[in-house]
Amino acid sequence: MLEKGRLYWWQLQWLLFNTVFPTAVMFVSAITAQVARQDAWIAILLFATVFGLVAGLVCYYLGIRFPRLNLVQYVDLLVGKAAGKVISCAYIIFFLWINAAIIREFSSFLATAFMPETPELVFTATIMLLSAYMVRNGLEVMASVNQLLVSVMLFVFASITLLSVNDMDFGRLLPVLEKGWLPVLKASLTPGYWRTEVAVMLMLLPYLKEPREGKRAVVRAVLILGFLVTVDVISNLAIFGPELTANSTFPTLNQIRYISLARFLDRIEAVVMILWVAGILIKVGVFYYVAVLALAQLFQLEDYKPVVLPVGFLLALLSDVLFTGSQDLKEFIIKPLAVMAYTFHLAIPLFLLLVAAVRRVGQ
Amino acid sequence: MKKLVLALLLILSLLMEGCWSRREIEDMAMVTGMGIDTVKVAGKEKFLITFQIIRGTGGPGGMGGGVGGGGVGPGTMVTQAFWVTSSIGDNLADAVVNLSTRSPRKVDLAHMEVVVLGRKVAEEKVPEVVDFLQRERTIRLRTWVVVAEGEARDVVTSQPELERSLFKGINSLIFNRKDVSKTEVVDLKDFLIALADPGREPVTGVIRVFRPPEIKKMASQAATGQAAKVVRLHGGAVFARGRLVDFWDDRTTRGYLWTQSKAERGIITLSLPGFSRPVALKIRGSLARIRPEIKNGELKIKIRVRVQGDINDNQNPGAKIADIRVIKGLEKEYARAVKDEIAAALRRAQEKKSDVFGFGEAVHRHLPAVWRQVEKDWPEVFAELPVEIEVKAAIKHAGLADNTIKIK
Structure with missing residues (x-):
């Protein structure tokens, strides 16, 4: 076993939460509002949650057939060695690709919104070094760090929501379902795939103290996400209206910048951003970790530590060369990444689950 | 080795404490x-x-x-x-x-x-x-x-x-x-x-x-x-x-404020029948509701405004301003004045086809099906829109004086 750490189910739950939340809260309301207008929250509350639950449960039922093995280990048992290696390779490439996008989102966000004169490479290098250190220390450390950060993040999120209640006009959410369900359904594809990111559980489930509790972890993670991201989208819409929400690059950042309590408490975005950065550190860390672990497993290394730095270097490089700028990145996030995410988070696990059921492999 | 790395990190952190966007x-x-x-x-x-x-x-x-x-x-x-x-x-x-x-x-x-x-x-x-x-x-x-x-x-x-x-x-x-x-x-x-x-x-x-x-x-x-x-x-x-x-001007602008529940404080001057000089009220807030409705196939807007005020300045010496019957008349006059101001703002806005009141927004929110038909030429529709204004006024307090003193 490459990973000797063991997690409690609630540690996994919050790890999965932070695998989705940090970037979702930054980008998702604008992208969703572009299609669903003032109904964006319905897309996120209902459909995205369904997508997340389906993906999460498929991955759970697949994983629980092999309680102490991860995807790269049991895929060989399911489809044979050759095909198994191909699928494992594809997953590793996907994990790297999506992570490159996440890292770039982080760097370009900081560069656009806070420090325009700093080269993006500096942000990339910083977060890669930090997460490399975290990944090297293993899953248990990452989960504990996450636990610490999550509690503060939740506190901050609740605070910014409460502080902006005064500026919200819930009339802006009317009329509900103006153009029917279709645009809402269409709009939910993006937040939907965001939610399916809980599928990283494919690699993490065997490291639970009791893998059967993974179901509870993933379902609760998806529901908590549904609730919090909906709160975020509703606040954005109620403050800025559909047009301005759809039109903003970072609606939630605008919301935080807009907070002003009695001409006394304002300009708090810097404090808030510290925690956001912390959240993204976990997100990058999780995808980084699963890529490293899968790679080590694929080549049957005795330890995954030697590949941590090379993979980190590769990630930093990919994040720089794959995208030219924020708009290019946004294009990628909306379309190609959605296709990839649904394939790797939903389609392939579903296929493997069917194979396992038909061939009666696993428990 | 470890000590060397640590020392290096410390030195680096001293050298690199600055940042680009400082x-x-x-x-x-x-x-x-x-x-x-x-x-x-x-x-x-x-x-x-x-x-x-x-x-x-x-x-x-x-x-x-x-x-x-x-x-x-x-x-x-x-x-x-x-x-x-x-x-x-x-x-x-x-x-x-x-x-x-x-x-x-x-x-x-x-x-x-x-x-x-x-x-x-x-x-x-x-x-x-x-x-x-x-x-x-x-x-x-x-x-x-x-x-x-x-x-x-x-x-x-x-x-x-x-x-x-x-x-x-x-x-x-x-x-x-x-x-x-x-x-x-x-x-x-x-x-x-x-x-x-x-x-x-x-x-x-x-x-x-x-x-x-x-x-x-x-x-x-x-x-x-x-x-x-x-x-x-x-x-x-x-x-x-x-x-x-x-x-x-100020009066027209306040006409707009009444409809948005935004007339919170300030003075409104009324001339009362039977009084030779005006009476000034202190505005104590307004609460407005704008509702669109369809009557006989025609789109109509209903504005309901509730306003409150205090007597702040009576220029008629000896007048029984604090008398409850006079106050009833004052309330009526207050409501009429507010209605006039709203009507003035409405007239000006319709003249310029500028829907500052958010009537279109109200139609969009409450009658989305109707909005789809009128959205395209809303400015023209707005300019001709029948609007019903209903104002209810209440006088709350009379300040530190009862009736105004008589001047001998």
Whole structure:
């Protein structure tokens, strides 16, 4: 076993939460509002949650057939060695690709919104070094760090929501379902795939103290996400209206910048951003970790530590060369990444689950 | 080995503590407010931005002294604490950057509180102005947007009163507008929403520059040769389809405020039948509800307003103003006056086809099916829209006097 750490189910739950939340809260309301207008929250509350639950449960039922093995280990048992290696390779490439996008989102966000004169490479290098250190220390450390950060993040999120209640006009959410369900359904594809990111559980489930509790972890993670991201989208819409929400690059950042309590408490975005950065550190860390672990497993290394730095270097490089700028990145996030995410988070696990059921492999 | 790495890290952290986007406060030119105008330069129309910048430490004269130092004209004081300057460019972004050809310090818009649009800019250039104001990272959506009656630069170059900073003063006027209820000011966020979202047009405050009579008389003022212009904030600047279309007087603007539940405080003067002189009430808030409805296949708007007030000034000596029957009449008169003001605002808005009340928004929210039919030519529909106004008024208190004293 490459990973000797063991997690409690609630540690996994919050790890999965932070695998989705940090970037979702930054980008998702604008992208969703572009299609669903003032109904964006319905897309996120209902459909995205369904997508997340389906993906999460498929991955759970697949994983629980092999309680102490991860995807790269049991895929060989399911489809044979050759095909198994191909699928494992594809997953590793996907994990790297999506992570490159996440890292770039982080760097370009900081560069656009806070420090325009700093080269993006500096942000990339910083977060890669930090997460490399975290990944090297293993899953248990990452989960504990996450636990610490999550509690503060939740506190901050609740605070910014409460502080902006005064500026919200819930009339802006009317009329509900103006153009029917279709645009809402269409709009939910993006937040939907965001939610399916809980599928990283494919690699993490065997490291639970009791893998059967993974179901509870993933379902609760998806529901908590549904609730919090909906709160975020509703606040954005109620403050800025559909047009301005759809039109903003970072609606939630605008919301935080807009907070002003009695001409006394304002300009708090810097404090808030510290925690956001912390959240993204976990997100990058999780995808980084699963890529490293899968790679080590694929080549049957005795330890995954030697590949941590090379993979980190590769990630930093990919994040720089794959995208030219924020708009290019946004294009990628909306379309190609959605296709990839649904394939790797939903389609392939579903296929493997069917194979396992038909061939009666696993428990 | 470990110790070496640790030592290296420590040394590095000492060397690399700085960062790229660092700004020292004494190297910044913090803009507190700006006025946007257009000018013709060699036949080409360009943007002229007039800035008020905090001089901070190190400027000529420094921050020393308070306002009202004997014998010092207000002008001198201002030039010490603030730098009023301007720059020209093809667009806002260009004009802001061009200031750096003149400003020895880095221009910083993050503390800007007010943007003043010159009349011509508000009439013709709004589409060319809004994008930069939203896109530029340092500008906050909470920045107030006001319209100058004439040129915005006349506003920025006028004298602050009581406050040292003109824009701190204007900012406070904006916060105090609710005490008067004769103007409404929107911030950048609400301005953009009203420009973009269907069924509502923006109204914001008007800044008027004038020469106050009390200062003109002061001899010392004439001696310094300073132009003693000061500003007032009142009335409404009304937009339609991205253009300034109308300036409203105080009464009309308050007519609009009643419909938005935004008339919170202030004075309304009523003439009562049987009373030879007027009675003034203190407004104690308003609550309005706008509902669209379809009657006989026709779209109609219903405005219901509830207002409250206190008797604040009766100019009829000996009148039994605190008598409950007189108060009933006063309430009736109050309701009628409010209704008149709303009707006046409505007339002006319909004349200019500017749906400042958000009737379209109400139709959109409550009758989405109807909205789909009228959305396309809403300005025309709005101009002809039948509106029913219903006002209920209540007098709450009468201050520290009962009936007005008799004068013998």
